[in-house]
Amino acid sequence: MAQEYYTLLGIDQKKAVLEENIALQTLALEMSKIQKEGGKVTQLAVDQFEAQLLNTQTRLIRIEQSRRSTEANINSLLGRFPTAISRDSIWHQSSIEPLNTTRPVMLLSIRPDIREKEYLISAAHADVNAARAAFYPALRLSGAAGFSAFDFSKLFLTPGSAAYGIGAGLTAPIFQRRQIKSLYAAANSKQKLAILEYEQTILQAYSEVYVVAGNDLNLSKQIAVKEKEVGIQKRAQINANELFSVGFASYLEVITAQRRLLDVELELTELKMEKLKNQAVLYRALGGGWQD
Numbered sequence: 001m002a003q004e005y006y007t008l009l010g011i012d013q014k015k016a017v018l019e020e021n022i023a024l025q026t027l028a029l030e031m032s033k034i035q036k037e038g039g040k041v042t043q044l045a046v047d048q049f050e051a052q053l054l055n056t057q058t059r060l061i062r063i064e065q066s067r068r069s070t071e072a073n074i075n076s077l078l079g080r081f082p083t084a085i086s087r088d089s090i091w092h093q094s095s096i097e098p099l100n101t102t103r104p105v106m107l108l109s110i111r112p113d114i115r116e117k118e119y120l121i122s123a124a125h126a127d128v129n130a131a132r133a134a135f136y137p138a139l140r141l142s143g144a145a146g147f148s149a150f151d152f153s154k155l156f157l158t159p160g161s162a163a164y165g166i167g168a169g170l171t172a173p174i175f176q177r178r179q180i181k182s183l184y185a186a187a188n189s190k191q192k193l194a195i196l197e198y199e200q201t202i203l204q205a206y207s208e209v210y211v212v213a214g215n216d217l218n219l220s221k222q223i224a225v226k227e228k229e230v231g232i233q234k235r236a237q238i239n240a241n242e243l244f245s246v247g248f249a250s251y252l253e254v255i256t257a258q259r260r261l262l263d264v265e266l267e268l269t270e271l272k273m274e275k276l277k278n279q280a281v282l283y284r285a286l287g288g289g290w291q292d
Helices: 002-037 043-077 104-108 112-123 128-135 174-245 251-285
Strands: none
Touching: 002 043, 002 174, 002 251, 043 251, 104 174, 112 174, 174 251
């Protein structure tokens, strides 16, 4: 649902970008017609401006259809017939704080799959706290950090471990020894299996959050760079129009500037939309939040 909603916000912004560029391209087309009447450009220039405008108008129609489909998908998820969806601008959405200063145990411990494995360890009479200490990486979890090796051997290969000492105090008559040994072996194997599954679950959870958090960091960097590019391209487009109006720039330079402005604004919108969708994935990967 969150990803569909953010997709809808991205489509809204793309529609606004296309409408803004249609206004600019319409102005350029009218300017080229005036230039043609004054003998400064040929019909070729007018045709090129008009073709570009028609192309952008076609893209706007496709975007409107995408918006219609996305709204229908959201209404379907809500179990209702297509209706208007109240929403804000994509630029007004808050972001999840960067995960740079939190230990993995604080980030991952509320995930339902990890909590399930901890309950299974408890059921197998293992020490959950000892497992946590051994399995969670010692390094901080962020978009740019790695993780250290798990110290799994401590749980079974030291005299103080839960599994090692499970049968230290067993005493029984001779005729019960074989049965007790079998029960001990079965319980020990069950405990080892529960802890191995716990280790694997934490490893998978950590890797998942590590990748998604890295994507979030990289998308933030891309957005910052693309915003600068949009600013430069807007300035280039304004200069191209002004130079064209006084005969110091060709119509091709104006068309190129307008086309590039449209492309970079749509690319920026796409990056913002992907960042929001990625944060929805990150929130889910963290189990719906994390401990401060």
